[in-house]
Amino acid sequence: MSQHTTPGGYPTRRDFIKKSAAAATAAAVVSTLKTPVYGQSQAPSAGRVIGANDRIVCAFVGVGGQGYNAHVRTCKDQASRNNTALAAVCDVSKHRVGEVKNFVGEGCEGYGDYRRIVDRKDIDVIFCSTVDHWHTPVTLAGLQSGKHVYVEKPMTRYLGEAFEIYDMAKRTGKLVNVGSQGSSDQKWHQAAKWIKAGKIGPVVMCQGSYMRNNPKGEWNYGIAGWATPEDIDWKQWLGQVHKQVPFNADHYFRWRKYFPYCSGLLGDLIPHKLHPYMLATGNPEFPTRVASLGNRSFKTDRNTPGTPERDVDEIVQVIAEFPSGMVMHVTSSTVNETGTQELIRGHRANLQMGGNRVELRPERPFTEEVDPEVSEQFPAESVAAHHVDFFDAIRTGRQPNAGIDLAVRVQTVISLAEMSSRLNAMCLFDEKTRKVTTQDGREVKPINYGWNELS
DSSP: OOOOTTTTSSOOOOOOOOHHHHHHHHOOSOOSSSOOSTTTSSSOOOOOOOOTOEEEEEEEEEEEEEEIIIIIIIHHHHHHTEEEEEEEEOOOOOOOOHHHHOOOTOEEEEEEEHHHHOTTTTTOEEEEEEEGHHEEEHHHHHHHHOOEEEEEEESSSSHHHHHHHHHHHHHHHHHOEEEEEEGGGHHHHHHHHHHHTTTTSSEEEEEEEEEOOTTTTOOOOOOTOOSSTTTBBBHHHHHHSOOOOOOOOHHHSSSSSTHHHHTHHHHTHHHHHHHHHHHTSSSSOOOOOEEEEEEOTTTEEEEEEETOOOOSSSSSEEEEEEETTTEEEEEEESOOOOOOOOEEESSSEEEEEEEOOEEEEEEEGGGGTTEEEEEEOOOOOOOHHHHHHHHHHHHHHHOOOOOOHHHHHHHHHHHHHHHHHHHOOEEEEEEETEEETTTTTTTEEOOOSSSSSSS
């Protein structure tokens, strides 16, 4: 999601949650990427089987800007159309819980501890819109309790957590859907149809960008007066991050600037390109190697008095190679808004992805063999359409557009890109062993909570 405003007009997305022993276990540093560590001693709950005409009962964990505007508001507006009910909201901020609970109205309960939602047998779906380092504990607990989970992008903070969620989703049979709504934009599905039909030949390269230019520093949202230590359960908000700091409203509202809580552009904007482009290939793959570089040389935070400079980069480039030979190049910036051409390059033809349609244009050597085509004009991407797809997937038993099989592959690219940038190394990945190595074959332990000071 790229919108960041809260109820009451305060711009940001935000967080919450009470830490429990189970949640701490779920988020602990893992020594292997192959074994989920959450709930090993517990048999997962089967949850409710939802029929085509059954009402789906939803709860929302994290009701800042993202959770409120993108999900609570949309679900309430579309409740009749989707046959859903809004039963509960949860956040570490008492102000936000009260405000959003009142907005939803009668029948909605408010909590400061997400376990209260997990424990409720009448809830079918959890929407998780917390700060990134809480995505895994909430998602794992939701799946373990028999609930489907819609989790905002990026799916996890670190690589090991992605496989914890993947393994738990497979173990429980519950659906995970990641909040990259471009995955429900039909132009990407049209591209996948043409690619699977062989119309452009083998996919050679994908290129895309998500660019912004904020002279005062991206994510320097306003700080609301209600945000005090008395209102916010700060210890729980920090959760398992290694760098434990005293209450800090700048960190609370502007957390996307700081590595302990997120990976910056790699976690916020780049997923909006990776999900649809990897979906459009028709056969999403794990990467074989990933390289990323960026910098924060422009010091735009200096133009917003009172805020520290960011940890994360202001410009990022990611290059990923896949087993098929396809190479993907994605760029993102907060200091220049001019994007690159949105393009999928095939050996025989190219797909131009600009706007809301797909244009197939043959490569010069194949102009006698490949006919140009233009798809219909599709509706623009929307959160509402992504919700519809998720609810339909729950009722029919199919995978949603940004389901776990796509999401774990996307998260692998994101996490390897962060490792590449922060370790200054190209990262190679073996999907069978889930091991990361450098080009000389040296195994690299994936970064996680506590791997350095900014974690």
